[in-house]
Amino acid sequence: MAQKENKTFLYKRVYQDLKERIQDSEYLRDALLPSEREIGETYQVDRTTVRKALQLLVDDGLVEKRAGKGTVVVWRPQESMPQVQVPFKPGKRNGPIAFLLPKGDNNSSRITQPFYAQLFYRAEKECHKQGYTLIYSTLDESDDFDGLVQSHGFSGIFFVSNVAHRHLDRAIGLGIPAILVNSYYNQMTSILSDNFCGTYNACRYLIERGHRTIGIINGDSRYTTSIERRRGCVTALREAGLTLKNEYCLGGTSWEFEAGLAAVEQMLAKNASYPTALVAFNDRLALGAIQAIRQAGLKVPDDISIIGYDNSDQAKYSVPKITTVEIHASLMAQTAARMLFQQIDDYEVLPVKILTPVELVEQDSVCQRES
CATH class of the missing domain: 3.40.50.2300 (Response regulator)
Structure with a gap:
């Protein structure tokens, strides 16, 4: 028990010291914090302790974790301390899941394409099995992703097709479990047909x-x-x-x-x-x-x-x-859903590209030509 209390004290001490250094402008907005290894060596703690401390800074809205880059400061000194907490923590399972896709050519916020309707129907079915509500919204380049996340407290997100990379990066930075469907991004689990x-x-x-x-x-x-x-x-x-x-x-x-x-x-x-x-x-x-x-x-x-x-x-x-x-499309949605649920449970992000199989369906619109 004493060992557990000591570890709790250590990660809080690391968190508090880094927080004060950010507030004192030692680390300005957009600055990178030292790597987990460097922080561990500085405070003589293990990597698990460092990660707990960094997660508290993320929860406070002071920093973001960006895949392939590191931990980036996002708070400005002139701003008051953020009051909004990050909506997701590993193990949280009571928020809805989002299905976010670009607006159609007619600028509609409805699901108008049959392919998207198939994806949504199967994803909704899979979410229902796990006790989640699935809600959809459109998300264009200029939309307020943070506002959308804060208003709903998503447990996870399906990004669909050509969603702006800045929204994908923001989800990664906030630590929200997320899967990209029908497109590819090398820092996020991506599910698409071949x-x-x-x-x-x-x-x-x-x-x-x-x-x-x-x-x-x-x-x-x-x-x-x-x-x-x-x-x-x-x-x-x-x-x-x-x-x-x-x-x-x-x-x-x-x-x-x-x-x-x-x-x-x-x-x-x-x-x-x-x-x-x-x-x-x-x-x-x-x-x-x-x-x-x-x-x-x-x-x-x-x-x-x-x-x-x-x-x-x-x-x-x-x-x-x-x-x-x-x-x-149903297989794509089913695969994406299972990968998302796994990520919600343990928050293990696998930046992989998963291709679902395709096959040609022969009908009546092709004829044989003479050579």
Whole structure:
């Protein structure tokens, strides 16, 4: 018992001394505190004691822990001491879990994309099993992440798709368990489908069926998913001795039906020739492309074959049914949820990239071409 009391005294002594040095401006805002090893050597304590002391400073809002950087001072001397405590401590399990995603193209705060709806539905189911409430909100670059966190006291966060890195860094600094879904950040556990493999296999499928001029309909080119899917197409074409022509690289600003429609309309209006096949980076873009092709008096797949991505219900019920890539959104959400619960329980952050499998679903929108 005496040994336990001594250790408690030691970490509080280290905490109090560092706190006073911060308040006395020895460490200014944005300054790095010494490493855990250096602090341990200075105070002659072990690393566990140092970490307990640093966690108290985090709880006070004086410092943030930033992966790959260290412990950074965030308090300014002219500010009064922060009163708001960090909403999460390891073992706390009574707050809701957040599902945070970027706003859609129409600036809507609702979940409008079928893919996000699938993710949310399965994540909500997994959270319910563990006794959590799942709530969603949009989170853009300029939004007040701290205010959102403080008002809800989240136990954990699912960040979805192209969330600004400054919000991811802030969650890491605050010590809130967090998982990134459908994107990749090297300092956070990231769960996404094998985007490269999905479009690589789609292009190989077209090439095997005699297609030699293949185009793409990009989503939002800023997204990791878009970058990886384009890379898959380019690689498959290059291996077959083919190239992706600039005039057949369509879209790049949106994931919506209207973007696919407009992109293909413009291509058909500008070019006398057109590709025999298009790989759309989601099913809504593919549906827009099909409508544009029909409006031009052409047929799918006889004139232009189409492959989508996501295997949404829209693809299953379209005419013709769209050949698409199944990404197993439910598996992504289930994996993300289990990784988040593990992080909540022991706060062990694993900055790994986990890829869920994909598979091509053959339907009616691709035809065989004569070689």
